[in-house]
Amino acid sequence: MSRATYDVVVVGAGIVGAACADELARRGLRVAVIDRDSVGSGATSAGMGHIVVMSDSEAQFALTRYSQLLWRDLSPELPSEVEYQPCGTLWVAADEEEMAEVRRKDLYYRQRSVPVEVLDAATLARLEPNLRPGLAGALLVPEDAVLYPPCAARYLMELAKAKGAELHLGLSVSRIGQGRVLAGNREFSAGAIVNAGGAWASELMPEIDLRKRKGHLLITDRYAGYVRHALVELGYLKSVQSLTSDSVAFNVQPRITGQILIGSSRQYGAEATSVDSEILSRMLRRAQQYMPGLGELSAIRTWTGFRAATPDRVPYIGPWPEDKTIVLATGHEGLGITAALATGQLVADQLTGTKSRIPIEPYLPARIATERIHA
Ligand SMILES: Cc1cc2nc3c(=O)[nH]c(=O)nc-3n(C[C@H](O)[C@H](O)[C@H](O)COP(=O)(O)OP(=O)(O)OC[C@H]3O[C@@H](n4cnc5c(N)ncnc54)[C@H](O)[C@@H]3O)c2cc1C
Numbered sequence: 001m002s003r004a005t006y007d008v009v010v011v012g013a014g015i016v017g018a019a020c021a022d023e024l025a026r027r028g029l030r031v032a033v034i035d036r037d038s039v040g041s042g043a044t045s046a047g048m049g050h051i052v053v054m055s056d057s058e059a060q061f062a063l064t065r066y067s068q069l070l071w072r073d074l075s076p077e078l079p080s081e082v083e084y085q086p087c088g089t090l091w092v093a094a095d096e097e098e099m100a101e102v103r104r105k106d107l108y109y110r111q112r113s114v115p116v117e118v119l120d121a122a123t124l125a126r127l128e129p130n131l132r133p134g135l136a137g138a139l140l141v142p143e144d145a146v147l148y149p150p151c152a153a154r155y156l157m158e159l160a161k162a163k164g165a166e167l168h169l170g171l172s173v174s175r176i177g178q179g180r181v182l183a184g185n186r187e188f189s190a191g192a193i194v195n196a197g198g199a200w201a202s203e204l205m206p207e208i209d210l211r212k213r214k215g216h217l218l219i220t221d222r223y224a225g226y227v228r229h230a231l232v233e234l235g236y237l238k239s240v241q242s243l244t245s246d247s248v249a250f251n252v253q254p255r256i257t258g259q260i261l262i263g264s265s266r267q268y269g270a271e272a273t274s275v276d277s278e279i280l281s282r283m284l285r286r287a288q289q290y291m292p293g294l295g296e297l298s299a300i301r302t303w304t305g306f307r308a309a310t311p312d313r314v315p316y317i318g319p320w321p322e323d324k325t326i327v328l329a330t331g332h333e334g335l336g337i338t339a340a341l342a343t344g345q346l347v348a349d350q351l352t353g354t355k356s357r358i359p360i361e362p363y364l365p366a367r368i369a370t371e372r373i374h375a
Contacts, residue, residue: 008192014198022159026163031160040157048264052338068143083255085254087144088141088229090141090229092231092290093139094234095136109141128229190325191325195330198330209310216264216302217262265280308332315363346360
């Protein structure tokens with residue numbers, strides 16, 4: 001059995017693993033990345049690519065805002081195939097009750113210095129003429145963006161490689177711990193192992209509480225200008241927060257190509273990768289309630305992917321208390337594209353003893369161990 005030694009071995013070459021590898025290599029560490037498939041082949045190739053600041057919890061806000069700004073700083077150097085578009089998000093309110101939520105979100109963001117604007121019904125209709133008439137208004141978050149996640153992951157991995165990181169593809173990791181990574185007939189030794197295995201991270205560590213949350217997406221042919229912002233119904237937040245039932249929400253995104261990405265669904269306990277026609281129809285019916293013309297457009301492809309969901313909807317970022325050679329970087333659920341760059345920073349901070357720009361405590365996996373003791 002061959003053996004190689006690194007400062008850090010990153011398991012998983014999704015967007016989170018790539019961002020960690022890039023930042024660790026930038027800080028001068030000797031890094032290897034291992035993936036059983038190719039770069040960005042997991043949830044990263046299935047995701048929508050919405051870079052979005054969220055306000056569900058302070059922990060989620062801090063991480064997504066930090067990362068949104070990192071993406072913005074990086075954007076001038078992103079190659080065109082990453083398709084970064086600072087198109088902003090419109091959180092769409094269907095009625096007066098949802099306008100109250102728009103105002104609550106508006107206040108929340110303003111108090112935290114995020115630029116936002118409350119739009120009335122007429123302004124919303126002018127900005128997005130293909131939405132149905134009669135909607136109440138929206139909250140515009142102009143610094144949100146969209147990008148094409150697999151190309152973003154490949155770009156980050158290229159940056160990491162240029163700084164000396166080694167990439168091992170087609171190699172399945174079967175065991176990690178005590179500074180050792182076993183992959184096929186190869187063994188890697190490392191001061192630290194970053195588990196960035198996405199929804200599969202718990203295969204290597206069954207003690208972490210991670211559930212697969214399946215999502216469906218559909219992409220249309222090219223209809224330039226049909227959708228101009230990332231559009232999300234405010235009811236999306238209820239869909240995200242539902243811990244039990246299958247849910248769908250209106251969530252559409254423009255691509256630079258003129259294509260429209262239509263989402264999204266959330267299902268626990270659905271392990272098959274196949275498209276479920278019943279949930280797809282529900283999702284499209286919901287989308288047409290907001291944008292009736294979508295039904296006339298031609299669809300090119302539908303697919304599914306798996307988000308890695310934690311019980312408290314906050315990712316696990318930091319050392320695993322029961323084996324400090326393992327650092328977790330997973331559990332980002334529907335926000336891993338957004339949060340990848342900040343995750344890379346937090347992981348690198350932990351491994352180089354650097355104080356992080358945001359408080360790290362809410363993300364530390366130590367909370368899992370505490371929950372297990374109190375269960
Ligand atoms: C339908 C859908 C829509 C989404 N939309 C958005 C969005 O708009 N914005 C947003 O921010 N996020 C979104 N997400 C979430 C986002 O896609 C994920 O959070 C993100 O891609 C997670 O990246 P990752 O690198 O952690 O995991 P992954 O991309 O899944 O990568 C994990 C990698 O680990 C490898 N791996 C796992 N186990 C092993 C092993 N034992 N040995 C070797 N390799 C292994 C896998 O092959 C894979 O390449 C969406 C997700 C879905 C499913």
